[in-house]
Amino acid sequence: xxxxxxxxxxxxxxxxxxxxxxxxxxxxxxxxxxxxxxxxxxxxxxxxxxxxxxxxxxxxxxxxxxxxxxxxxxxxxxxxxxxxxxxxxxxxxxxxxxxxxxxxxxxxxxxxxxxxxxxxxxxxxxxxxxxxxxxxxxxxxxxxxxxxxxxxxxxxxxxxxxxxxxxxxxxxxxxxxxxxxxxxxxxxxxxxxxxxxxxxxxxxxxxxxxxxxxxxxxxxxxxxxxxxxxxxxxxxxxxxxxxxxxxxxxxxxxxxxxxxxxxxxxxxxxxxxxxxxxxxxxxxxxxxxxxxxxxxxxxxxxxxxxxxxxxxxxxxxxxxxxxxxxxxxxxxxxxxxxxxxxxxxxxxxxxxxxxxxxxxxxxxxxxxxxxxxxxxxxxxxxxxxxxxxxxxxxxxxxxxxxxxxxxxxxxxxxxxxxxxxxxxxxxxxxxxxxxxxxxxxxxxxxxxxxxxxxxxxxxxxxxxxxxxxxxxxxxxxxxxxxxxxxxxxxxxxxxxxxxxxxxxxxxxxxxxxxxxxxxxxxxxxxxxxxxxxxxxxxxxxxxxxxxxxxxxxxxxxxxxxxxxxxxxxxxxxxxxxxxxxxxxxxxxxxxxxxxxxxxxxxxxxxxxxxxxxxxxxxxxxxxxxxxxxxxxxxxxxxxxxxxxxxxxxxxxxxxxxxxxxxxxxxxxxx
Numbered sequence: 039x040x041x042x043x044x045x046x047x048x049x050x051x052x053x054x055x056x057x058x059x060x061x062x063x064x065x066x067x068x069x070x071x072x073x074x075x076x077x078x079x080x081x082x083x084x085x086x087x088x089x090x091x092x093x094x095x096x097x098x099x100x101x102x103x104x105x106x107x108x109x110x111x112x113x114x115x116x117x118x119x120x121x122x123x124x125x126x127x128x129x130x131x132x133x134x135x136x137x138x139x140x141x142x143x144x145x146x147x148x149x150x151x152x153x154x155x156x157x158x159x160x161x162x163x164x165x166x167x168x169x170x171x172x173x174x175x176x177x178x179x180x181x182x183x184x185x186x187x188x189x190x191x192x193x194x195x196x197x198x199x200x201x202x203x204x205x206x207x208x209x210x211x212x213x214x215x216x217x218x219x220x221x222x223x224x225x226x227x228x229x230x231x232x233x234x235x236x237x238x239x240x241x242x243x244x245x246x247x248x249x250x251x252x253x254x255x256x257x258x259x260x261x262x263x264x265x266x267x268x269x270x271x272x273x274x275x276x277x278x279x280x281x282x283x284x285x286x287x288x289x290x291x292x293x294x295x296x297x298x299x300x301x302x303x304x305x306x307x308x309x310x311x312x313x314x315x316x317x318x319x320x321x322x323x324x325x326x327x328x329x330x331x332x333x334x335x336x337x338x339x340x341x342x343x344x345x346x347x348x349x350x351x352x353x354x355x356x357x358x359x360x361x362x363x364x365x366x367x368x369x370x371x372x373x374x375x376x377x378x379x380x381x382x383x384x385x386x387x388x389x390x391x392x393x394x395x396x397x398x399x400x401x402x403x404x405x406x407x408x409x410x411x412x413x414x415x416x417x418x419x420x421x422x423x424x425x426x427x428x429x430x431x432x433x434x435x436x437x438x439x440x441x442x443x444x445x446x447x448x449x450x451x452x453x454x455x456x457x458x459x460x461x462x463x464x465x466x467x468x469x470x471x472x473x474x475x476x477x478x479x480x481x482x483x484x485x486x487x488x489x490x491x492x493x494x495x496x497x498x499x500x501x502x503x504x505x506x507x508x509x510x511x512x513x514x515x516x517x518x519x520x521x522x523x524x525x526x527x528x529x530x531x532x533x534x535x536x537x538x539x540x541x542x543x544x545x546x547x548x549x550x551x552x553x554x555x556x557x558x559x560x561x562x563x564x565x566x567x568x569x570x571x572x573x574x575x576x577x578x579x580x581x582x583x584x585x586x587x588x589x590x591x592x593x594x595x596x597x598x599x600x601x602x603x604x605x606x607x608x609x610x611x612x613x614x615x616x617x618x619x620x621x622x623x624x625x626x627x628x629x630x631x632x633x634x635x636x637x638x639x640x641x642x643x644x645x646x647x648x649x650x651x652x653x654x655x656x657x658x659x660x661x662x663x664x665x666x667x668x669x670x671x672x673x674x675x676x677x678x679x680x681x682x683x684x685x686x687x688x689x690x691x692x693x694x695x696x697x698x699x700x701x702x703x704x705x706x707x708x
Contacts (some may be wrong), residue, residue, distance in 0.1 A: 044442040071450035083129025084168035106168035112188040117476035179227035179380035190247025222299040229320040239320035245296030352397030364394035364458035403481035406432035410484035418635025420646035496589035540638035540645035541590035627705030637697035
């Protein structure tokens with residue numbers, strides 16, 4: 039994917055690596071040109087979806103983007119929360135709540151069945167007139183469980199942090215309503231307000247909301263009591279059957295049901311026959327900001343979007359998206375361009391030509407934030423560095439999308455998307471879009487945090503390179519501890535008196551180094567080192583052993599000269615894990631899982647994939663046990679270890695491999 043830069047004034051500021059000062063310079067320039075300005079509707083805490091790029095211009099008013107969309111407003115409010123302006127988010131949430139409570143009959147009638155929820159206009163409205171705080175008469179696709187979920191999520195998040203006093207009336211209504219429509223099975227219009235189907239992105243947003251509400255109630259006993267009382271009163275008021283003993287039981291049920299259904303659909307957006315969609319940009323929001331999806335599933339979502347939806351100008355919402363397809367303005371008049379196509383998407387899709395989807399500007403910044411989360415959560419410095427590069431790449435793409443002088447609406451805007459007009463990608467008529475601005479603001483903050491995080495990561499010395507390990511381990515099947523010794527052959531190309539290796543939860547009992555070759559001066563270069571009387575080799579014990587994060591530093595009194603070959607000897611003790619990482623027990627066997635920098639839970643090493651060495655492994659185990667390794671047994675004998683006779687298995691030397699590929703198993707029958 040290329041990085042297309044539209045604004046020439048930003049071009050010199052877009053780099054492959056950044057300092058905090060660099061990010062501040064970009065932020066200052068964007069603020070100077072009002073690219074990150076978020077004006078609220080006069081007298082309200084609400085935001086229009088888009089601004090008119092030119093004052094007093096009616097050129098883009100036809101889009102209807104001067105209305106309030108709940109979803110967009112929550113994303114904008116979250117960005118203000120991130121930049122430590124929670125009062126802006128609180129004002130926004132209160133106004134949305136006031137609007138919904140003003141039309142409380144929508145909720146009540148949906149819950150009791152008096153309303154026909156198949157008619158989306160009878161559901162609570164998601165798009166409304168923010169100036170008057172009134173519903174619009176225009177037919178719109180209001181079946182948007184994701185929008186309600188976003189509100190619930192941020193509302194409860196701020197309440198948990200004491201930034202907002204929760205109005206339990208709206209929270210009880212949300213729970214009863216989402217239960218009545220069975221949001222986990224409900225065919226809604228989703229993020230893109232199109233044909234109704236069961237969508238993971240909607241279920242995930244709703245589930246994230248109930249996760250926050252559930253936690254809010256768990257953390258506040260008095261609030262829990264009030265919530266249960268409000269729930270009971272509402273059930274009685276609406277003459278509902280008592281389906282759950284308490285309101286808290288209902289919330290827990292909704293979270294469990296949503297979570298179960300969500301992960302039965304992921305990583306797809308929709309698995310319903312006739313509506314299957316494998317990849318959708320909306321799924322990214324489940325990773326960030328909602329963080330309802332983590333780990334390998336989150337990575338799969340990001341990877342799929344990048345592989346299948348990313349283009350040079352932005353990211354497609356999904357493959358086959360006909361909204362702002364090529365020559366959209368020539369195909370549709372103003373009245374129909376942003377009309378509600380949810381009941382007749384085919385009338386728009388029939389004009390679509392494959393590969394001509396609009397490329398949106400709300401996603402690259404979110405992908406950058408997804409990688410930013412990986413930077414902060416990476417189990418090793420190597421993985422953090424890899425995620426950091428990707429974070430910067432997608433950050434650069436999002437900054438590059440800011441309009442330049444050639445934009446019809448002028449420079450310094452954050453557009454909704456770029457679409458093809460007469461064979462050329464240009465900005466669509468929704469410019470600037472406040473949701474795009476909010477996401478870019480989040481990406482700026484997240485990258486600033488990553489810069490600080492990466493600068494504090496323990497760093498291995500690039501001039502110290504391992505070539506061979508001789509590892510001896512003494513694990514017991516019924517013991518939580520294991521012991522070991524390692525001798526690591528290293529080449530040192532710069533003079534140093536410290537050696538830094540990866541080591542996690544290991545206690546070093548001793549360490550020393552032996553020099554066996556120094557070029558070109560030979561052992562004259564280490565005249566001050568103690569000499570071994572038998573081998574005449576120069577060696578020294580570590581004067582100090584220091585632990586920092588996931589590394590251990592061996593400090594030596596005498597410097598190790600440049601261009602030397604040494605052997606680092608270390609004795610250590612470690613802990614057998616009860617989860618699948620490092621050396622762990624599954625009850626019947628001891629096994630290893632060294633991926634993601636976890637070999638350093640078992641022995642000190644250079645635990646990054648870029649370092650490849652050969653390995654000799656010897657295991658001292660109880661006589662009745664056996665073991666397997668990635669190579670064959672070379673020697674099987676009995677040895678005395680302390681006061682015990684043990685079985686010693688020495689395995690054949692490996693090929694040049696990285697530490698993550700080492701695996702061994704110890705058990706009764708292998």
